[in-house]
Amino acid sequence: MKLKDKVAIITGGAGGIGSGMALAMAKEGAKVVIVDVNEDKGRETEKALKAYSESMFMNGDITNKASIKGIVDDVVSTYGRLDILVNNAHVSKQVPMVETTDEVMALSFNTGFYPTFYFMQECYPHLKAAKGKVINFASGAGLSGMVNQASYAAAKEAIRGLSRVAANEWGADGINVNLISPIALTPGVEQWKQAFPEAYQEMVDKIPLKKMGDPEQDIGRVAVFLASSDSDYMTGQTLMVDGGSIMLR
Incomplete structure:
Protein backbone atom coordinates (compact mmCIF):
# COMPACT_ATOMS: atom_id res chain seq x y z
CA MET A 1 0.00 0.00 0.00
CA LYS A 2 2.52 2.58 -1.19
CA LEU A 3 -0.10 5.34 -1.40
CA LYS A 4 -2.26 4.57 1.62
CA ASP A 5 -4.47 7.55 2.53
CA LYS A 6 -2.90 9.75 -0.15
CA VAL A 7 -5.28 11.88 -2.23
CA ALA A 8 -4.73 12.16 -5.97
CA ILE A 9 -6.28 14.17 -8.80
CA ILE A 10 -5.97 12.64 -12.28
CA THR A 11 -7.23 14.65 -15.24
CA GLY A 12 -8.52 12.68 -18.21
CA GLY A 13 -8.96 9.80 -15.80
CA ALA A 14 -12.10 8.20 -17.22
CA GLY A 15 -10.33 5.94 -19.71
CA GLY A 16 -7.07 4.95 -21.37
CA ILE A 17 -3.84 5.79 -19.58
CA GLY A 18 -5.76 7.96 -17.10
CA SER A 19 -7.95 5.12 -15.84
CA GLY A 20 -4.95 2.77 -15.85
CA MET A 21 -3.08 5.10 -13.51
CA ALA A 22 -6.19 5.62 -11.39
CA LEU A 23 -6.63 1.87 -10.87
CA ALA A 24 -2.95 1.36 -10.11
CA MET A 25 -3.04 4.11 -7.48
CA ALA A 26 -6.34 2.99 -5.95
CA LYS A 27 -4.96 -0.52 -5.53
CA GLU A 28 -2.10 1.04 -3.58
CA GLY A 29 -4.53 2.75 -1.20
CA ALA A 30 -4.87 6.21 -2.75
CA LYS A 31 -8.14 8.12 -2.77
CA VAL A 32 -8.34 9.00 -6.45
CA VAL A 33 -10.39 11.79 -7.99
CA ILE A 34 -10.72 11.36 -11.74
CA VAL A 35 -11.65 14.51 -13.64
CA ASP A 36 -13.16 14.08 -17.10
CA VAL A 37 -15.97 15.26 -19.38
CA ASN A 38 -17.04 11.71 -20.26
CA GLU A 39 -19.80 11.15 -17.69
CA ASP A 40 -20.64 7.54 -18.64
CA LYS A 41 -17.05 6.33 -18.76
CA GLY A 42 -16.20 8.36 -15.68
CA ARG A 43 -18.93 6.73 -13.61
CA GLU A 44 -17.88 3.31 -14.86
CA THR A 45 -14.27 3.92 -13.83
CA GLU A 46 -15.40 5.40 -10.50
CA LYS A 47 -17.23 2.16 -9.74
CA ALA A 48 -14.09 0.14 -10.50
CA LEU A 49 -11.98 2.39 -8.27
CA LYS A 50 -14.38 2.11 -5.33
CA ALA A 51 -13.64 -1.62 -5.17
CA TYR A 52 -10.19 -0.66 -3.88
CA SER A 53 -10.41 2.76 -2.23
CA GLU A 54 -12.58 5.77 -1.48
CA SER A 55 -12.51 7.48 -4.87
CA MET A 56 -14.78 9.60 -7.03
CA PHE A 57 -15.47 10.98 -10.50
CA MET A 58 -15.84 14.71 -11.13
CA ASN A 59 -17.25 16.02 -14.40
CA GLY A 60 -15.21 19.17 -14.92
CA ASP A 61 -14.26 21.55 -17.72
CA ILE A 62 -10.51 21.84 -17.35
CA THR A 63 -10.30 24.45 -20.14
CA ASN A 64 -11.85 26.91 -17.69
CA LYS A 65 -9.54 28.37 -15.01
CA ALA A 66 -12.39 29.09 -12.60
CA SER A 67 -13.63 25.52 -13.00
CA ILE A 68 -10.17 24.19 -12.13
CA LYS A 69 -10.14 26.21 -8.91
CA GLY A 70 -13.56 24.80 -8.03
CA ILE A 71 -12.37 21.24 -8.68
CA VAL A 72 -9.33 21.63 -6.43
CA ASP A 73 -11.36 23.33 -3.69
CA ASP A 74 -13.96 20.54 -3.81
CA VAL A 75 -11.33 17.81 -3.57
CA VAL A 76 -9.60 19.42 -0.58
CA SER A 77 -12.95 20.11 1.07
CA THR A 78 -13.98 16.47 0.63
CA TYR A 79 -10.75 14.75 1.65
CA GLY A 80 -8.96 17.39 3.69
CA ARG A 81 -5.74 17.24 1.72
CA LEU A 82 -4.08 16.77 -1.68
CA ASP A 83 -0.91 14.77 -2.20
CA ILE A 84 -0.71 13.90 -5.89
CA LEU A 85 -1.54 15.81 -9.08
CA VAL A 86 -1.50 13.98 -12.41
CA ASN A 87 -2.01 16.17 -15.49
CA ASN A 88 -2.93 13.60 -18.13
CA ALA A 89 -5.75 15.15 -20.20
CA HIS A 90 -4.91 16.49 -23.67
CA VAL A 91 -6.73 16.84 -27.02
CA SER A 92 -5.15 17.72 -30.36
CA LYS A 93 -5.55 17.42 -34.13
CA GLN A 94 -2.95 15.84 -36.40
CA VAL A 95 -2.31 18.02 -39.45
CA PRO A 96 0.80 19.13 -41.39
CA MET A 97 2.52 22.15 -39.88
CA VAL A 98 1.60 24.42 -42.81
CA GLU A 99 -2.05 23.53 -42.19
CA THR A 100 -1.86 24.14 -38.43
CA THR A 101 -4.23 27.02 -37.79
CA ASP A 102 -4.53 29.19 -34.71
CA GLU A 103 -7.59 27.13 -33.79
CA VAL A 104 -5.69 23.84 -34.03
CA MET A 105 -2.86 25.22 -31.90
CA ALA A 106 -5.31 26.68 -29.39
CA LEU A 107 -7.08 23.32 -29.02
CA SER A 108 -3.84 21.63 -27.98
CA PHE A 109 -2.70 24.35 -25.61
CA ASN A 110 -6.13 24.94 -24.08
CA THR A 111 -6.69 21.25 -23.28
CA GLY A 112 -3.09 20.31 -22.45
CA PHE A 113 -0.68 23.06 -21.51
CA TYR A 114 -2.95 25.61 -19.82
CA PRO A 115 -4.88 23.08 -17.69
CA THR A 116 -1.53 21.64 -16.55
CA PHE A 117 -0.31 25.15 -15.69
CA TYR A 118 -3.53 26.17 -13.89
CA ILE A 135 3.20 13.94 -12.60
CA ASN A 136 2.95 15.64 -15.97
CA PHE A 137 2.96 14.11 -19.44
CA ALA A 138 5.48 14.46 -22.22
CA SER A 139 5.39 12.73 -25.59
CA GLY A 140 7.65 11.21 -28.18
CA ALA A 141 5.88 13.54 -30.61
CA GLY A 142 7.74 16.45 -29.07
CA LEU A 143 10.97 14.66 -28.27
CA SER A 144 11.46 13.30 -31.80
CA GLY A 145 9.46 15.84 -33.80
CA MET A 146 6.80 13.56 -35.27
CA VAL A 147 5.24 14.73 -38.52
CA ASN A 148 1.72 16.18 -38.43
CA GLN A 149 2.04 16.79 -34.68
CA ALA A 150 3.04 20.45 -34.53
CA SER A 151 0.40 21.59 -32.05
CA TYR A 152 0.67 18.50 -29.84
CA ALA A 153 4.48 18.46 -29.84
CA ALA A 154 4.65 22.18 -29.06
CA ALA A 155 2.27 21.86 -26.10
CA LYS A 156 4.02 18.79 -24.74
CA GLU A 157 7.44 20.41 -24.90
CA ALA A 158 5.99 23.52 -23.24
CA ILE A 159 4.75 21.25 -20.44
CA ARG A 160 8.26 19.79 -20.12
CA GLY A 161 9.75 23.27 -19.79
CA LEU A 162 7.13 24.28 -17.24
CA SER A 163 7.77 21.11 -15.25
CA ARG A 164 11.52 21.74 -15.06
CA VAL A 165 10.93 25.28 -13.81
CA ALA A 166 8.52 24.00 -11.16
CA ALA A 167 10.97 21.27 -10.16
CA GLY A 188 -8.06 4.74 -29.23
CA VAL A 189 -4.93 2.87 -30.28
CA GLU A 190 -6.94 -0.37 -30.26
CA GLN A 191 -9.38 1.16 -32.74
CA TRP A 192 -6.48 2.26 -34.93
CA LYS A 193 -5.02 -1.25 -34.70
CA GLN A 194 -8.28 -2.76 -35.95
CA ALA A 195 -8.53 -0.28 -38.81
CA PHE A 196 -4.86 -0.35 -39.85
CA PRO A 197 -3.31 -3.63 -38.62
CA GLU A 198 -0.24 -3.41 -40.87
CA ALA A 199 0.62 0.13 -39.75
CA TYR A 200 0.08 -0.90 -36.13
CA GLN A 201 2.38 -3.92 -36.46
CA GLU A 202 5.01 -1.77 -38.16
CA MET A 203 4.96 0.57 -35.18
CA VAL A 204 5.21 -2.28 -32.67
CA ASP A 205 8.14 -3.79 -34.61
CA LYS A 206 10.08 -0.56 -34.10
CA ILE A 207 9.70 -0.76 -30.31
CA PRO A 208 12.77 -2.52 -28.84
CA LEU A 209 10.61 -4.49 -26.37
CA LYS A 210 8.28 -5.45 -29.28
CA LYS A 211 5.03 -4.69 -27.50
CA MET A 212 2.69 -1.88 -26.54
CA GLY A 213 2.50 -0.82 -22.93
CA ASP A 214 -0.46 -1.66 -20.72
CA PRO A 215 -2.16 1.47 -19.27
CA GLU A 216 -2.35 0.03 -15.76
CA GLN A 217 0.49 -2.46 -15.42
CA ASP A 218 3.14 -0.50 -17.34
CA ILE A 219 2.22 3.19 -17.24
CA GLY A 220 0.20 2.99 -14.02
CA ARG A 221 2.95 1.27 -12.05
CA VAL A 222 5.47 3.95 -13.05
CA ALA A 223 2.95 6.59 -11.98
CA VAL A 224 2.65 4.83 -8.60
CA PHE A 225 6.44 4.96 -8.28
CA THR A 238 11.25 12.71 -18.05
CA LEU A 239 10.73 8.96 -17.74
CA MET A 240 10.42 7.22 -21.11
CA VAL A 241 7.82 4.49 -20.52
CA ASP A 242 7.76 3.55 -24.17
CA GLY A 243 9.41 0.15 -24.52
CA GLY A 244 12.73 1.76 -25.43
CA SER A 245 11.39 3.69 -28.43
CA ILE A 246 13.30 6.83 -27.43
CA MET A 247 16.47 6.55 -25.38
CA LEU A 248 17.38 9.89 -23.85
CA ARG A 249 21.02 10.93 -23.56
Missing part, protein backbone atom coordinates in the same frame (compact mmCIF):
# COMPACT_ATOMS: atom_id res chain seq x y z
CA PHE A 119 -3.85 22.93 -11.93
CA MET A 120 -0.24 23.25 -10.78
CA GLN A 121 -0.85 26.81 -9.60
CA GLU A 122 -4.09 25.94 -7.78
CA CYS A 123 -2.67 22.80 -6.19
CA TYR A 124 0.63 24.33 -5.10
CA PRO A 125 -0.28 25.32 -1.53
CA HIS A 126 -1.85 21.93 -0.86
CA LEU A 127 1.07 20.05 -2.41
CA LYS A 128 3.48 22.16 -0.35
CA ALA A 129 1.62 21.26 2.83
CA ALA A 130 1.73 17.56 1.94
CA LYS A 131 5.22 17.59 0.35
CA GLY A 132 3.42 16.13 -2.62
CA LYS A 133 4.04 14.93 -6.14
CA VAL A 134 3.25 16.27 -9.59
CA ASN A 168 13.61 23.94 -9.49
CA GLU A 169 11.26 26.41 -7.79
CA TRP A 170 9.35 23.89 -5.70
CA GLY A 171 12.14 21.55 -4.71
CA ALA A 172 12.76 23.53 -1.53
CA ASP A 173 9.09 23.00 -0.66
CA GLY A 174 9.48 19.24 -0.83
CA ILE A 175 7.41 18.93 -4.03
CA ASN A 176 8.63 16.53 -6.72
CA VAL A 177 7.72 17.30 -10.34
CA ASN A 178 8.39 14.64 -12.97
CA LEU A 179 7.07 13.58 -16.37
CA ILE A 180 6.09 10.36 -18.11
CA SER A 181 6.41 9.94 -21.87
CA PRO A 182 4.33 6.82 -22.61
CA ILE A 183 3.35 4.40 -25.33
CA ALA A 184 0.31 2.32 -24.43
CA LEU A 185 -2.48 0.26 -25.96
CA THR A 186 -5.38 2.58 -25.15
CA PRO A 187 -8.91 2.15 -26.58
CA LEU A 226 6.50 8.70 -9.04
CA ALA A 227 3.61 9.32 -6.64
CA SER A 228 5.20 7.38 -3.79
CA SER A 229 8.12 8.00 -1.43
CA ASP A 230 10.21 5.69 -3.64
CA SER A 231 10.84 8.66 -5.96
CA ASP A 232 11.60 11.24 -3.26
CA TYR A 233 15.09 11.94 -4.66
CA MET A 234 13.92 12.48 -8.25
CA THR A 235 12.61 15.70 -9.74
CA GLY A 236 12.56 17.43 -13.13
CA GLN A 237 12.96 14.12 -14.95
